[in-house]
Amino acid sequence: MKLVNRNVDKSYQGTVVLIPEEPEDMWHAYNLISEGDSVRSTTIRKVQNETATGSSTSNRVRTTLTIRVESIDFDTQACVLRLKGRNIEENQYVKMGAYHTLDLELNRKFQLCKPEWDTIALERIDMACDVTQSADVAAVVMQEGLAHVCLITSSMTLVRSKIEISIPRKRKGNVQQHEKGLAKFYESVMQGILRHVNFDVVKCVLIASPGFVRDQFFEYMYQQAVNSDIKVLLENKSKFMLVHSSSGFKHSLKEVLQEPAVIAKMSDTKAAGEVKALEQFYTVLQCEPAKAFYGKKHVQMAAEAMAIETLLISDNLFRCKDVSQRKEYVCLVESVRDAGGEVKIFSSMHISGEQLSQLTGIAAILRFPMPELEDSDNDDVGDDSDSD
Structure with missing residues (x-):
């Protein structure tokens, strides 16, 4: 991913301009763009012109549109990201408020503006633009x-x-x-x-x-x-x-x-780090069950006690439509890091991420045993699954 411009201030307001250069970059863009964000890019629009005689002709024109994203569809085979939303800037071909679908493709520049940037999104940009990560x-x-x-x-x-x-x-x-x-x-x-x-x-x-x-x-x-x-x-x-x-x-x-x-x-690849962390989680869960937990409720309780050594979390959770829920997960990541814990963000399209998703998408290895969490599990087994 090529970073053309980054203009985000201390209050986490602003825009970034990016150019996806390889298929992996489209995956990063899919994780970056959320519903409610504004995206500006070039697109093809079919325009109908009516002549003086009353006959109409249609032709396709290239124009630059800014839409407020309402739905996101990622085609992994064609490596195209389809964003549907309403036009929010004046344009000679498209009325304000009219629906349009933007197709983000490789080597096509786009500008992204969020109501509020968070540390996870900014990290994703750093990771996508760092060549050594691939x-x-x-x-x-x-x-x-x-x-x-x-x-x-x-x-x-x-x-x-x-x-x-x-x-x-x-x-x-x-x-x-x-x-x-x-x-x-x-x-x-x-x-x-x-x-x-x-x-x-x-x-x-x-x-x-x-x-x-x-x-x-x-x-x-x-x-x-x-x-x-x-x-x-x-x-x-x-x-x-x-x-x-x-x-x-x-x-x-x-x-x-x-x-x-x-x-x-594979020791120098990110994929290996995730696989290793998941393997370690399963080992701890088997040998010391009071030091390994999964599910939002238990992990949050462990984070409040500053007990988390390694947090395993799926990037799927940061794509949830509920903004307040996304903020909860961002705050959780930040609190674990502030307490000196390590955070592993798993990709839901990686084989290890698929495994983590089967464990509600969030798990933690603790610094010390917390048997009281096991006890709370017996009290309300059904509650935790509902919250995820």
Whole structure:
């Protein structure tokens, strides 16, 4: 993300002008823009002109509009953010108060004005504009006949390619058809890697499968690379890492990212920090349940006691339509930091964020046990789920 201009004063009033430069930036923009914000950008508007004779013609004109956002739709495949709202500035083609949909696209500048900026939104801008934050990882989860080529950025897990090829079974005395099918499958997976993995950015490529599928594929790929002199694969051989997974489906990434060897290899990426924090939470929950809690009510009570060592929170909670609720979560983050705690903001489009969402989207590891929170849990089990 390119920051063109930032004009936010001490009272958290003002505007920022940004240019999304890569797909990940659209995700950051989706997290930044809330209902009620004003967004200014260029757009195409269909204009009807009536001639003196009464006939009408329509043509499309490019104009700059400012709308007050009422709904937000993020198309992850096309990497387009659609903002619908009413026009709030004079324009020769669009009446004041008329509805219009702005499409924010890559390399198209937009200006964002919020009624009040908060620390989470300003942090998001800093993170989006810091190039070092996009330390990426690629992963191929596979089983015989099925593979998913994924890109794991610091914010989300994107399935770039799904490969499905039926492989004939091995038959007694005739294994040729089986081997031909396997070779075709491995070739398709290799082409998927070459097409979707940018080795200039990616630091690590995980190849995961049950059994020996990953080893056979890796052997095939490097045999092909040597025979066909595919330099990009030969030069980046050290970036590949073979690990076990239970299947070739996307959800198997969860266990792959928790492997100690994988965490060590990915240690300088944000994704690894989140996975590690979640793994630690589950361990504490199992061994010392009085030091690990999830759900808004319990976490807030722990924060009031300044007991939180690590707060795990999903960025989904900062996108809630209720402004007062969003402020509550922002205040919670700030109070944990003020008390010397660490805050991990998880992306809801990352595999670890999906896991956290199953735990209400908010969890905490405490500095010291608080068994009284466990007792309050028994008193009103239903109350907490209603508040999230």
